[in-house]
Amino acid sequence: MERNSSHSDGKEGKEGFLEISLRPFDLSDVDDLMVWATDDRVSRICSVVTCTCREEAVKYIKDCVIPHPWYRAICIKNRPVGFIKVTPNSGGDRCRAELGYALATKYWGQGIATKAVKMVVSSIFSEWSHLERLEALVLVENPGSQRVLEKAGFQREAVLKKHLTHRGRTRDLVMYSLLSTDPKL
Numbered sequence: 001m002e003r004n005s006s007h008s009d010g011k012e013g014k015e016g017f018l019e020i021s022l023r024p025f026d027l028s029d030v031d032d033l034m035v036w037a038t039d040d041r042v043s044r045i046c047s048v049v050t051c052t053c054r055e056e057a058v059k060y061i062k063d064c065v066i067p068h069p070w071y072r073a074i075c076i077k078n079r080p081v082g083f084i085k086v087t088p089n090s091g092g093d094r095c096r097a098e099l100g101y102a103l104a105t106k107y108w109g110q111g112i113a114t115k116a117v118k119m120v121v122s123s124i125f126s127e128w129s130h131l132e133r134l135e136a137l138v139l140v141e142n143p144g145s146q147r148v149l150e151k152a153g154f155q156r157e158a159v160l161k162k163h164l165t166h167r168g169r170t171r172d173l174v175m176y177s178l179l180s181t182d183p184k185l
């Protein structure tokens with residue numbers, strides 16, 4: 001696990017020059033994390049962690065974020081505006097890992113998530129040489145996230161019916177994948 005690694009992409013996007021970087025979280029990021037973890041507009045369209053108070057957010061960073069094998073802050077000027085994580089599997093499922101991400105609403109629509117996903121994709125298969133498949137599951141009612149994955153080169157594979165209960169209702173999810181053998185990598 002490269003806890004000190006950071007990676008930046010300052011390419012010109014459709015919305016102009018926006019330099020973002022990825023780095024591990026630490027406890028001092030709690031207030032920034034709370035911006036999206038307490039925002040209903042973020043959690044209603046994906047199963048992201050929600051926090052109701054600062055103590056809960058501190059506990060989440062300590063217990064879940066810091067020990068996670070690949071959980072990064074998406075930063076602008078080193079300040080977290082969202083997160084991106086790759087969750088590995090074990091045993092027979094070790095060949096694949098799941099991508100997840102979210103941004104504070106203030107930063108939506110500027111190409112930031114697409115840049116962050118592209119940065120992860122460009123490095124994760126060499127960091128984890130056993131990895132053959134990166135997958136992402138998106139609610140059918142989340143077209144923005146589906147578009148992010150498509151712009152980053154993921155293939156839409158299937159709709160998984162009634163795959164997840166989210167906010168008291170079973171939902172259909174779209175399965176996206178990117179393979180280590182993909183010629184675009």
Ligand SMILES: CC(C)(COP(=O)(O)OP(=O)(O)OC[C@H]1O[C@@H](n2cnc3c(N)ncnc32)[C@H](O)[C@@H]1OP(=O)(O)O)[C@@H](O)C(=O)NCCC(=O)NCCS
Binds near residue numbers: 138
């Ligand atoms: C999904 C999310 C990460 C997107 O982040 P972002 O930085 O705004 O994404 P980008 O700007 O890189 O790209 C968004 C794309 O989706 C498109 N889009 C956004 N809302 C859309 C909608 N309702 N219908 C169709 N397309 C939509 C945008 O136009 C853009 O595509 P374009 O560049 O071709 O115009 C952000 O909205 C978010 O954090 N949502 C809540 C959490 C979440 O859904 N996480 C993903 C879980 S799978």
